[in-house]
Amino acid sequence: MKTPEHKELANAIVRFAGDSGDGIQLTGSMFTQDSAILGNDISTLPDFPAEIRAPVGTKAGVSSFQLNFSAGEIHTPGDRPHTLVALNPAALAVHLPDLEWGGILIVDDDSFSPSALEKAGYGGTDPREDGTLRGYQLYRVPITSLTLEALRPLGLSKKQASLCKNMFTLGLVEWMYDRSAGTVLAQIDRLSDRKKRQPGMREKYEEQARANKLALQAGYNYADTVEIFVSRYTVGKAKLRRGTYRRITGNEATALGCLAAATFSERPLFCASYPITPASDILHELSRLRHFGVRTVQAEDEIAAIGMAIGAAYGGSLGMTSTSGPGVALKSEAIGLAVMTELPVVIINVQRGGPSTGLPTKTEQSDLLQAMFGRNGECPVVVLAAKSPADCFATAVEAFRLAIRYMTPVFMLTDGYLANGSEPWRIPEADESPAFDPPRTISSDDFQPYARDPVTLARAWVVPGTPGMEHTVGGLEKQDVRGTVSYESGNHERMVKLRIQKIRGVVKDIPPLVVSGPAQGELLVLGWGSTYGAIYHAVRNVQKQGKPVAAAHLKHLNPFPENLGEILRNYRQVLIPELNAGQLRLLVRAEYLVNAVGLNKVTGQPFRTDEIEARIALMLGGDGDKAADAEACDASEGRGAAI
């Protein structure tokens, strides 16, 4: 055997895939952590079934984790993996179509039993033998049997020992990407140290850690000594902005953003939520922050959760609730109450595939119009969206800042892709802390509950316990200024307009939209939320070819930045890629009368860069008609487009 050659890569995309009980998410997560600490820029895409344990060995039960790690700046988990690890035939069947041509394919050779092949839909043939895998660098490693052999000295049951095959696999991949096994071994220790603290669990987790470390080392040594791999790859350190970094998921960043808001507004944080995928981790994270005085309640239902958040806000705390689309549907009436009573609550919607229960673990951006309009009456709220996992931090801070300043409910939209995906987060320094308005001082002389601040139009946040200012608020229409109940028609119209004006006025407080690329010309690609990374890379790739395309990305969706209309009119064509059937496009067309074109995808998966690039090329290559045709084509393919 010859010594493997060393190759330097700008970035690498690795996807681990296996059964949902194979520990794929943990494997991917550990490899990611290692990459981050080694100084790569990273972006991840976990993808798993809604069932906790879907039927073993079936395509429905496949779980995967993709990591893009890079020596340059990246914003997406990458389109097509360079390396695919498939721990069973079903994982191979599901993920092979995505593997880059000529890419590396590692399979667990032990897993290709006739029944497993049958379950994967390979009835009668074996893809390893029938030419299906021609064109890829196939490595057939008997992962299960090598893991069992390596763990024999520990005397574990076969079932227990085979659970460690993910660590053996991680050892192989660590070697292939030219790392030492040491940092991952240290991670295993740290994980087990945490778990060992649970009473009575010490022995169990010590044994598990021993087995995992042995399997990892065995995989690493196997790759090193057997020398099956032709090449070994290195990905250099990324040039990131100076600072201290940690790896963070969208849900973690959201929770920390809420903590930051509480810390710097000097108000207690109260979160009531009902468990729902993919938002539950926000509740979990906040529930660990009791030592900050953070109070969390697992409410009896979604309505109770928003009700409690409103009650907390009424009492002067930062009230919030985290949920997903079906939960927002239930909370609608209560959000209307918060609009009427002008109380600051933050509603975090981690969007998932809909309608109804839909696709709980898959990502989608289809709740924008729900956030905008999903309530009875004229019921405006502020709507924000985060663009990346780390950006969830700043977005949560912004949500509370605007909620308090304008005394209004604020929607923060993230999605399953941001919630579970991760990237490096540059931890803000002390001097970068957010600033919040100090509480307004209100005199009890001639106190009027609905008197408004002349600049923001916000009413004062006068909480129970304030002497001399006892008053009642409620969902019935309010008399302007006095805040008593009023059924008077002219007053109602005035109040509807005031509530609209107040939210429109938020525009004074949000930064203008920034365009990257030419300030005017042929094509603007406009996005919002989690599509940022894919749009960024697609537009940059096309710009590198010297073509006239610009990009802009919205964080503030209600109100829109003041200069959006002007920007839109500076381009002959506008493309809006969204993971829905065209919701931002509907708003932009309605608001600015601009003939924006959509690129719409609702497969439960984020955009690939090449999908957006192809549409840009089409729009730049000829006339807009072709893009319109393509849009119609999307619709006919059932991918959803023109509304």
Add this chain to the structure above:
Amino acid sequence: MTQATKYGKDDFAADGEVRWCPGCGDYSILAQVQRVMPEICEQLQLQRENIVFISGIGCSSRFPYYMKTFGFHTIHGRAPAIATGLQLTRPDLQVWVVTGDGDGLSIGTNHIVHCLRRNINVRILLFNNRIYGLTKGQFSPTSEKGKLTKSSPMGSIEHPINPVSFAIASEATFVARAIATDTANLRQILLRAARHRGSAFVEILQNCNVFNDGAFDSFAASAVRSERCIFLGHGQPLTFGAKGDRAISLRAGHPEIVNVADHPETRLLRFKEDSAHPGVAYMLSQLDEQDFPVPMGVFRCVEKELYGEALDDQVERAVSRRGKGDYHQHIRSGETWEVYS
């Protein structure tokens, strides 16, 4: 603590006009609450601005508008949830929920169950008139079977829910029943509910003279009250009647009416509101009002940990174990790395 202000009844009456129908039973409840508030404030050293009335939707839920305290008229059925959020973040406040049989036992049943079992420190006044008033006269979850209304022209086919049984089954730590027009007893029960630590649930039988007039006359009218009601007394036998000559007793686990004269007092069942087991209280709540007198007063009053105190205790324990949270240190915890460039 600063010296509590001396209040009078008028200090709790809001300036605006009260808009219930003339003759509505809600007026007497409002008057009683306004009248008892000064005493509650004195006993508990409370300031008026620290009292909050929270309601849902329905006739009863207009209540906060008529009180000169802080008030929140929320949405249908959700007042206990909003009260929970407020009470958990502001334990310094005394929070009252005002609800009705539709608001509390139909659309909002779920929240009352969880409020009671969590033992949130709020007082829930459920005005029961056995009808939907604000929507103009449909049957409610407490309406009797066969009730003829606009939405049940052939008679309601639903079995009614019993508010007191429901509250006991929900593990409420204080459960009582009162008649809106029985001012002396209502006052005592409001006082006790105010003093209770934990969820206090009070069913107040209240006449809707427009859509369900005389709903409780067969036992609650003052002329028949002493014959047709039992007023529960802690540690007392379950006697009733103008002369107290009859009593409820148990035979083989079933309730029966006995003549006190035939039973030496020592052998009569004595009622205990703080019994470890809610069985007798539940049995009393289930007495058929056709055949038995209707129990009034406090069915249950027991001590249980407050949810809010347990939550605050976790905060305290977390602080003492991990130290008060330091934001800058926290966001830097876990595995971090430095980039120098």
